[in-house]
Amino acid sequence: MKMVVLAALVATAMAGMGLVMSQFKSDWGWAFRPAALRWLGGESPYEATGKSWPFANAPWVLPFLAPFAWLPMEWGRQAMFYVNLGCYIYLLRKLKAGRLATAAFLLSPAVVLGLVTGQIEGLLSLGYVLPPALGMFFVAAKPQMGIGLAAFWLVEGWQKGGWRQVVMRFAPVGVATLLAAWLYPEWISAMLEIAPVHWNHGVWPEGLPVGVVLLALALRGRRKEWAIGSSVFFAPYLAGQTWATGLVALVEDGVLMALACVALWLVFFLR
Numbered sequence: 001m002k003m004v005v006l007a008a009l010v011a012t013a014m015a016g017m018g019l020v021m022s023q024f025k026s027d028w029g030w031a032f033r034p035a036a037l038r039w040l041g042g043e044s045p046y047e048a049t050g051k052s053w054p055f056a057n058a059p060w061v062l063p064f065l066a067p068f069a070w071l072p073m074e075w076g077r078q079a080m081f082y083v084n085l086g087c088y089i090y091l092l093r094k095l096k097a098g099r100l101a102t103a104a105f106l107l108s109p110a111v112v113l114g115l116v117t118g119q120i121e122g123l124l125s126l127g128y129v130l131p132p133a134l135g136m137f138f139v140a141a142k143p144q145m146g147i148g149l150a151a152f153w154l155v156e157g158w159q160k161g162g163w164r165q166v167v168m169r170f171a172p173v174g175v176a177t178l179l180a181a182w183l184y185p186e187w188i189s190a191m192l193e194i195a196p197v198h199w200n201h202g203v204w205p206e207g208l209p210v211g212v213v214l215l216a217l218a219l220r221g222r223r224k225e226w227a228i229g230s231s232v233f234f235a236p237y238l239a240g241q242t243w244a245t246g247l248v249a250l251v252e253d254g255v256l257m258a259l260a261c262v263a264l265w266l267v268f269f270l271r
Helices: 002-020 027-040 059-069 073-094 099-106 107-118 120-130 132-141 147-183 186-194 208-221 224-234 242-250 254-270
Strands: none
Touching: 027 059, 027 073, 059 073, 059 120, 059 132, 059 147, 059 208, 073 208, 099 120, 099 242, 099 254, 107 120, 107 242, 107 254, 120 132, 120 242, 147 186, 147 208, 147 224, 186 208, 186 254, 224 242, 242 254
């Protein structure tokens, strides 16, 4: 019962922020929705017009976004708000996060920023708790969210079944990537061009040692959540909302999650 009440309070707070900040520039309205509409119209989703921002994610996310793109812009944005929030809550439940860790994670600036700006990190985070062959599609859609997890699945697959298990885990997304690059050759260049933008909050390459150590500890202790968290230290490009990926490493420790949440809010206001 306490968990239900807590989830209701957090959801209400998030919804209030979403409504209050309805005029805030949203990635949904400027990037994701226009890309989905171009795709629905038979055009390339990666050829942005002067009235939209670039789209650089894998094309297989577009079928998930298309139903919301048909809605009026603000309706679709609010729908994405609740979809991403629901996905985050489901992720935390699957990872057995406690009440404090759940509340701190959902109220962190990374999560709040992603929700109110219509991002898709919540939706893609479902890949963390799916079987590797399916989860890789979510991870590859935004590699900065799951580089460490992909390495974890690679080593784990080799240990469990050698190259056969590795092929079973990675061949489906590999084939899909080749097909997508053939259909949309501009996709790869779009990903490469977006990395040096001024709002890149990544810590590459200075964060590389932290990522290596965290991934090594994840492999040694078979701690998938640590491998997920290591991803932010490997990514050359990282938007503010994607730091939620790093927080996943703390799901089992509510106090550390709360401290990280407070620290991120300090960074947010200092910036």
